[in-house]
Amino acid sequence: MDVEKRSVDKAAQKMINVMDEAGIENVWDRLEKQQPQCGFGKSGVCCRICSMGPCRITKKASHGVCGADVDTIVARAFLRAVAGGTSAHSDHGRTVAEVFLAAARGEAKDYRIKDSVKLHVLAKELEVETKDRSDNEIAEDVGKIALGEFGKSEGTQLMVKRAPKPRQEIWEKQGVTPRAIDREVVEAMHRSTMGVDQNYKSLLRHASKTALADGWGGSMLATDLQDILFGTPSPGKGEVNLGVISSDQVNIIVHGHDPLMSEIMVDAANDPEILEKAKAAGAKGINVAGVCCTANEMLVRHGVPIAGNFMCQELAIATGAIEMMAVDVQCVMQGIGKVAEKFHTKLFTTAHQAEMVGVEHIPFDEQNAMETAKKMVIAAIDNYKNRGDVNIPKEKETGVMGFTNESIKYMLGGRFRASYRPLNDNIMNGKIRGIAAIVGCTNPKVPMDSTHIALSKELIKRNVLVLTTGCATVACGKCAMLHPKEALELAGEGLREVCETVGMPPILACGSCIDNSRLLVASSEIVAEGGLGEDLSELPLAGACLESVTEKATAIGQYFVASGVYVIFGEDLFQYMGSENVANYLLGGIEEDFGGKWGLENDPIKAAELMLAHIESKRDALGLSDKQERKLYTMEERRALEL
Ligand code: NFS
Ligand code: SF4
Numbered sequence: 001m002d003v004e005k006r007s008v009d010k011a012a013q014k015m016i017n018v019m020d021e022a023g024i025e026n027v028w029d030r031l032e033k034q035q036p037q038c039g040f041g042k043s044g045v046c047c048r049i050c051s052m053g054p055c056r057i058t059k060k061a062s063h064g065v066c067g068a069d070v071d072t073i074v075a076r077a078f079l080r081a082v083a084g085g086t087s088a089h090s091d092h093g094r095t096v097a098e099v100f101l102a103a104a105r106g107e108a109k110d111y112r113i114k115d116s117v118k119l120h121v122l123a124k125e126l127e128v129e130t131k132d133r134s135d136n137e138i139a140e141d142v143g144k145i146a147l148g149e150f151g152k153s154e155g156t157q158l159m160v161k162r163a164p165k166p167r168q169e170i171w172e173k174q175g176v177t178p179r180a181i182d183r184e185v186v187e188a189m190h191r192s193t194m195g196v197d198q199n200y201k202s203l204l205r206h207a208s209k210t211a212l213a214d215g216w217g218g219s220m221l222a223t224d225l226q227d228i229l230f231g232t233p234s235p236g237k238g239e240v241n242l243g244v245i246s247s248d249q250v251n252i253i254v255h256g257h258d259p260l261m262s263e264i265m266v267d268a269a270n271d272p273e274i275l276e277k278a279k280a281a282g283a284k285g286i287n288v289a290g291v292c293c294t295a296n297e298m299l300v301r302h303g304v305p306i307a308g309n310f311m312c313q314e315l316a317i318a319t320g321a322i323e324m325m326a327v328d329v330q331c332v333m334q335g336i337g338k339v340a341e342k343f344h345t346k347l348f349t350t351a352h353q354a355e356m357v358g359v360e361h362i363p364f365d366e367q368n369a370m371e372t373a374k375k376m377v378i379a380a381i382d383n384y385k386n387r388g389d390v391n392i393p394k395e396k397e398t399g400v401m402g403f404t405n406e407s408i409k410y411m412l413g414g415r416f417r418a419s420y421r422p423l424n425d426n427i428m429n430g431k432i433r434g435i436a437a438i439v440g441c442t443n444p445k446v447p448m449d450s451t452h453i454a455l456s457k458e459l460i461k462r463n464v465l466v467l468t469t470g471c472a473t474v475a476c477g478k479c480a481m482l483h484p485k486e487a488l489e490l491a492g493e494g495l496r497e498v499c500e501t502v503g504m505p506p507i508l509a510c511g512s513c514i515d516n517s518r519l520l521v522a523s524s525e526i527v528a529e530g531g532l533g534e535d536l537s538e539l540p541l542a543g544a545c546l547e548s549v550t551e552k553a554t555a556i557g558q559y560f561v562a563s564g565v566y567v568i569f570g571e572d573l574f575q576y577m578g579s580e581n582v583a584n585y586l587l588g589g590i591e592e593d594f595g596g597k598w599g600l601e602n603d604p605i606k607a608a609e610l611m612l613a614h615i616e617s618k619r620d621a622l623g624l625s626d627k628q629e630r631k632l633y634t635m636e637e638r639r640a641l642e643l
Helices: 010-022 027-033 039-043 070-104 116-125 135-151 158-162 165-174 181-191 200-230 259-269 272-280 292-302 310-318 335-341 366-386 405-413 421-428 450-461 470-478 484-490 493-502 516-529 551-562 580-594 604-621 635-642
Strands: 236-240 250-255 286-291 306-308 324-327 346-349 397-401 434-438 464-468 507-509 541-545 566-569 597-600
Touching: 010 310, 070 135, 070 181, 070 200, 070 259, 070 366, 070 551, 070 580, 116 135, 116 158, 116 200, 135 158, 135 181, 135 200, 158 165, 158 200, 158 516, 165 200, 165 580, 181 200, 200 259, 200 516, 200 551, 200 580, 236 292, 236 306, 236 470, 250 259, 250 292, 250 310, 250 366, 259 272, 259 286, 259 292, 259 324, 259 366, 272 286, 272 366, 286 292, 286 310, 286 366, 292 306, 292 397, 292 470, 306 310, 306 470, 310 335, 324 335, 324 366, 335 346, 346 366, 397 470, 397 507, 405 421, 405 516, 421 493, 421 516, 434 450, 434 516, 434 604, 450 464, 450 470, 450 484, 450 604, 464 470, 464 604, 470 507, 484 493, 516 551, 541 551, 541 604, 551 566, 551 580, 551 597, 566 604, 580 597
Parallel strands: 250 286, 250 324, 286 306, 324 346, 434 464, 434 541, 464 507, 541 566, 566 597
Antiparallel strands: 236 397
């Protein structure tokens, strides 16, 4: 076992070795046992959606039993992945909307509206009357409208109006302005079932529509409602990596995505009576830490430390120091159950959508949130006495996280003149070449964190401002790249100068994966600020996710592409290249329809080159290229100009 091939993170390496010596299996071991993985699956050319199959496309068999060709089979697989991802983000969003509404009605006693300013902004956008009304009255109307977005029978998504006008027109023209989120997901499943849509182009068009229902619908609503309910994050310091696990406190890990449970868990762990109980059990206190996107959510709002990203979930348990892990939805590996069995760690599932065999299920609902959270925290305290030997890596780093559209504008312009103007100006004058979004997961097929780190380093070195979300953020955090001083030292001269002047780091940690919607809003406001074109597709902007894992990542990639952005994924991880037509469309033709396209590259430095080339071509198109500025005019040209 070559531990360096598994992860570049020292803490993870240590725990991988610990697990190896103890003979406890983890995600990397299971990947090895899966080798060789099926080539048909890798390229998306297998189909098992009806029982005439399973079918796979080979030289000998160019069509499935029903006659489906390779284009249809691959496009269907892609659409279904996008639908899966969209459903995940949106079911999360809907749950938040339900609790939001219950809180507004006073039916969820442990939740209340925290950000009244953002509530008023959203109310105005949704045309909800605010005059002479209490926050709860306003929130009730906002909540009803928000909830309606998931299943309304008529009309299109309201948040798409945040996009620049020309973008909305492109969506109209392409027929992809998303309707109710549920409807797009249902239609995706319908179109892709046996014997329905058999044109790869219309299947892929619906993938855009479904993905847009995610980015500009479910994810965006989730982010906005969470901000109003739990407070809009502002940049703050936090600690990242397995070293945040405490040797003398009761350790609780919250894992998953939906902050409804983890928010209350943090409060429960701070309850004086509960703390007393922890002390009585011989612990110094209670340490709540996060894994996966819940970790991002908790850090940006409460400074709760991050124990790790996706592939650290088993490693955290293997420290032997976790009294309890509470999981809700998404990115929870079933493998944690087996690891927890080897230690004293108590696992709880909490979401009504997600249970695990052999794991106690404690349904978490808004009516008795605090009571349920306390029950779990007490179980953790009671479990402290069962702790055996521990192996806690010492590695941890500090970083600044929690940037939002609002806080970036504030940093740039100050409280009274919050605006993107200084950013746009510095992009226009070339000190900042452009903006990159580095997002997504960690995948055992790639040395953990390696691409996110290398890519961000390369881009800031070349004067590209980096915005990051999800597990990529945690990767950056673990190697001190979210530390403003250390990151600034790696930044190119122009970027560094701007960042130092306004007091912002060159890598902005923007939260969890649903918070990618923040990037859509920020990009739209950058366009509105002026000087960088009229549409998102004109911006010197590119995105990347080189360690993608989930269907959610595919949905995110597709909504960025359909919003006009160039998005690069890891070539070996993108499982839809078995059809030439689908490949040609996603990697090229789609640009004519939407202004954005996919790119594939495994190597982070080459990916950075591709992103930079794209950024420079957009600068050229905007007339911002240095070459043009330095152009020496002939006498004739000058005369022509003067005319
Ligand atoms: Ni995003 Fe977050 Fe991580 Fe990937 Fe999973 S935790 S929602 S999907 S693995 S970044
Ligand atoms: Fe085979 Fe067609 Fe059925 Fe898919 S839908 S399994 S290609 S027969």
